[in-house]
Amino acid sequence: xxxxxxxxxxxxxxxxxxxxxxxxxxxxxxxxxxxxxxxxxxxxxxxxxxxxxxxxxxxxxxxxxxxxxxxxxxxxxxxxxxxxxxxxxxxxxxxxxxxxxxxxxxxxxxxxxxxxx
Amino acid sequence: xxxxxxxxxxxxxxxxxxxxxxxxxxxxxxxxxxxxxxxxxxxxxxxxxxxxxxxxxxxxxxxxxxxxxxxxxxxxxxxxxxxxxxxxxxxxxxxxxxxxxxxxxxx
Numbered sequence: 001x002x003x004x005x006x007x008x009x010x011x012x013x014x015x016x017x018x019x020x021x022x023x024x025x026x027x028x029x030x031x032x033x034x035x036x037x038x039x040x041x042x043x044x045x046x047x048x049x050x051x052x053x054x055x056x057x058x059x060x061x062x063x064x065x066x067x068x069x070x071x072x073x074x075x076x077x078x079x080x081x082x083x084x085x086x087x088x089x090x091x092x093x094x095x096x097x098x099x100x101x102x103x104x105x106x107x108x109x110x111x112x113x114x115x116x117x
Numbered sequence: 118x119x120x121x122x123x124x125x126x127x128x129x130x131x132x133x134x135x136x137x138x139x140x141x142x143x144x145x146x147x148x149x150x151x152x153x154x155x156x157x158x159x160x161x162x163x164x165x166x167x168x169x170x171x172x173x174x175x176x177x178x179x180x181x182x183x184x185x186x187x188x189x190x191x192x193x194x195x196x197x198x199x200x201x202x203x204x205x206x207x208x209x210x211x212x213x214x215x216x217x218x219x220x221x222x223x224x
Contacts, residue, residue, distance in 0.1 A: 035213075037161075045153075045161065045204050045215040061212035062118065095160055102208040103151040105163040105172065 002026040004034075004096055004108035011114045017084040020111045022096030029077035030054035033099030036070060036081045039110075040092045050099050051079060086115045119143050119207050123216035131224045136192040138219045140183075140205035149209035150188045152181055155218075156201045164203075165190065197223055 007021040022034060035050040049060040053072040060070070069082040083090055094111050097104035120143035130136050140150065148168040153161040163172045165181035168188055178193045192199055200223050205216040 037215075044202075044218040045155075045206075047206070047212045047214055050211070050213075059211045063212070097161075102149060103163055103166040103206070104153075104161075105166075107160040107162070110160050 002098065002106055004098060004106060006094075006096060006108040006111045009112040009114070011116065012086050014087055014115060014117055016086050016115075017082065018086060018113060020081045020083075020094055020096075020113070022079045022081070022108050024077045024079070024098065027098070029072075030074055033101040034072065034079040035097050035099045035101075035104055036068075036079075037095045037097060037104070037107075038064075038092050039095065040089075048081070048094075050101065052101075053077075053079065083113070086113075088115050091115050118212055119146060119210060119214055121205055121207055121214050121216040123203075123205055123219050125219060126217065127220040127222065129222045129224050130195050132195055132197060134195045136195050136199075136221060138190045138203055138205075138221075140188045140190070140216050142186045142188075142207055142209075145185045146207045146209035148184050149207055150181070150183065151206045151208060152179075152190045153204045153206065154199075154201045155204065161204065192221075195221075195223070199223075 033050045036048040038046040048064045051058045051070045072079040097107040122141045150168045152165040155161040169181045202218045202220045
């Protein structure tokens, strides 16, 4: 079974940094893309970026370029989303998903990030 | 970026009704259009990819159509478990933008 398991919920203070993980299993990690999607409270889905773990080719949405860093560790089949200089507006659910790359399936369970002083 | 516009933003329909959600792209995306279903508190789930291909395991009451800039998702006979938000996504070019979503409720 293809599965993506994300790290647990986080509570951070403004200005702190955070790295969310997404561990893949049930398929060849290096032959599919992994994407990241943000969902702010009560809002829609926002495409943040994708990475191809096979060669670390990474694409970012201009809306998130420079604000986040996407990486992957092939040795442990895990992708990461790093958020730095956190603000209250970074409070959101963050999802990883396997990309074909023409669609996302399946998705991780989501990681809730709360930024509050 | 390619802008994706869904309509309506929300709808309320009765069990058994035929429901259609539309999605319009700001430029042609050929057939690179996907539909996702998201139930409250859950991760999105792929329903349809490449505009009209039903993902394995998805009930046949869901169907998709369209090409170019105009697309639609149809639920032929609305069921209580279809209460969810639905999102279109273009995968023609990065960033692979989503529509703003359509919330479907049961009357």
